[in-house]
Amino acid sequence: MTVKVTLNEGLKRGYEITITAAELDATVNDKLKEAQPEIEMKGFRKGKVPMSLLKKQFGPKVLGEAMQESVDGAMNKHLEESGDRPAMQPEMKMANEDWKEGDDVVVTVSYEALPDVPEVDFSDIKLEKMVVKADDASVDEALTNLAETAQNFEDREEGAAAQDGDQVIFDFLGKVDGEPFEGGAAEGHALVLGSGQFIPGFEEGLVGVKAGEEKDVEVTFPEEYNAEHLAGKKAVFECKIHNVKAPQAAEIDDEMAKQFGAEDLDGLKGQIREKLEEEYAGAARAVTKRALLDALDEKVDFELPPSLVEAEAGQIAHQLWHEENPDVQGHDHPEIEPTEEHTKLAERRVKLGLLLAEIGQKAEVQVSDAEFTQAVMNQARQYGNQARQFFEFVQQNQQMQQQIRAPLFEDKVVDHILEQADVSEKEVSKDDLQKAVEALDEE
Template sequence: MQVTETLNEGLKRGYAITVTAAELDEKVNEKLVEAQPEIEMKGFRKGKVPMALLKKQFGQRLMGEAMQEAVDGAMNKHFEDSGDRPALQPEVKMTNDDWKEGDDVNVEMSYEALPEIPEVDFSGVELEKLVVKAEEEAVTEALNNLAETAKEFEAREEGAAAEDGDQVVIDFVGKIDGEAFDGGAGDDYPLVLGSNSFIPGFEEQLVGTKAGEEKDVTVSFPEEYGAEHLAGKEAVFTCKVKEVKAPKAAEIDDELAKKFGADDLDALKAQITERLEAEYAGAARAVMKRALLDKLDSLVSFDLPPSLVDAEAKQIAHQLWHEENPEVQGHDHGEIETTEEHTKLAERRVRLGLLLAELGQKAEVEVTDAEMTQAIMAQARQYPGQERQFFEFIQQNAQMQQQLRAPIFEDKVVDHIVGQAKVTEKEISKDELQKAVEELDEE
């Protein structure tokens, strides 16, 4: 086995690997010896088939395996000896296309090596941790929102006309071209006017109706309506208004608290305060994390694998293009050109990604099974009723597992760095925190 360097330029590496015919023949013989005790062949007892016959029968079939194992072995030994870590899967190709049994195998291997990451002293890194307390005004606003969701409806006085926000109890029958259709009828249906829970234009036509009245409501189903036989068609709904009810906000008291699982109003306020401050802490952490990444980006400098930067720039360009063209759902569009801005952002992401990965490895940061399970469960909640299928999909998809693991790993590395930095707390208002978060989106 011979490995000769052919390229060493920046992070680019190239090697010529030669596996001799004798080495291949030896590997094939090893495989035949290993398999011989289990092979049966007509005219011979099990395990007694002569090697010459085995080689004639199976040698050619085993040659491909021997080639692959020899090349893989040479590559693994090279990376072990050199300490190189390829940025992407090495490109390997056989150069003697006219190879025949008895010839040496010549292979070219090329890759981009991951760079050496310099040591970083975090003791001089200064960070500001924003702290926001839940103000009474915010707690009151949250309580009012809860009271709104818990509101009830009570009958208006006889003869009162329905207003926007009222609840009307109706019987209705829908027809298209005079024919009733499946799913177009209901009895005693409580419809809140202005809730937009019915077809656009339906609820507005019931504003002003009174209990005991009957009214025909004419609407058109949207062109993109889920049921194809109804999409785009005009329908007339004959509605009988049975009751008109006005909304009545729930009282902010102990009874409201009990509806939301708290013992009393003070306990509910405490829960709201805790939830709000947890939300503020999450937003403040995002601000501090961005500040840390900015500092790290200016602290370190090293060569970046061009292939990683190029791939990241293309991904950024692709993502931004879809954000600007939301009507395009698929990916069968033309190639999206990357700009200098895409490349600059890609360089930052690759640099920080490599740095955090190196720091996490040195600090022996690991994502636990419990943390992965929690992340999967959080994602699974987006698919109610299909949680089991989602779990199975994740278990069978290594790429999806990595997508879930990566942000957890990154956050744990960030926490590790923050633990070594100089962190000072600064108490600010909710509005000031909101402004700081908005500035993150603008960058």
């Protein structure tokens, strides 16, 4: 077996791998000898089938396996000896397409190697970390918002009509084609108008009702309704209104605090202050991280694999196109050509991605199983009742696992760098932090 260099320009590599017919034949014989003791064939005892017959019966299949293993083995040995790390999957082609048994196998291999990433001294990177303290006004604002979520409902004055946001206590009986249907009736049901708990049109039909009234609400079930026998059907709900209640914000006192798990109002204020400062710290970290990445982008320069930049630019262009055309859900659209701006952003992303990966590898940064599991659980909560299915999907999908691990790894590498950089703290207002965060989106 021989490996000949055909291209070595920048990061581009090309090789020609030749596997002789004799080498292939020897590999086939070895595989057949290994399998011979377990092979049974009519007219022969187990393990006594002649090699010539085995070769005739199984030779073509084993030959294909031998070719693949030989090429893969030669490629792996080459990468190990050269130290090359392909940026993407190497392209491999048969050079002699008219190959027949008894000929040597010649395969051409081409790829772009990952570049050597230079060492970086982080100590001369100067960064400012914004610190925001939660002021009394912010805590009071959060308290007011909590009071609204903990609102109670009190009866409106007699004869008052229900408004959007009011709570209506009522009985109802739903009918399709004049016949009641299963699950379409209830007594003393409490519904907040505008909450979207019922099918479209139902809650709107109760706006304006008064206590003691009876009203028929006509609706049409959505075509995609989960009960097939009701999907798309017209229905009439016979409603009897008992009470119309207006929302009342809860009193901001110790009793309200207990609803949110605090001992008293001061305890709740302390929890709010701590939560707000956690949110401020998260926003400030995003600002610091962007400043660090900007500094690294300026500080470090090395050759980038064109294939990675091209792929990243295409992905950026595609994503931005869909953001500008939200009505197009699939990929049945014209080909999207990356612009110079897309390519420039792709170059930054690829450079920083390779740099952080190299720094993390040298620093032996690892994402623990516990950290990964916690991240999956956090995402799973967004799927409500389908959280279990999401969890199982991630367990069975390597690509999804990588998508979750990648940002965790990046954040740990960033922390590693920040520990060595010159980072000073600066106390600022909430508005200053907000402006800095908004500036991130504008860049």
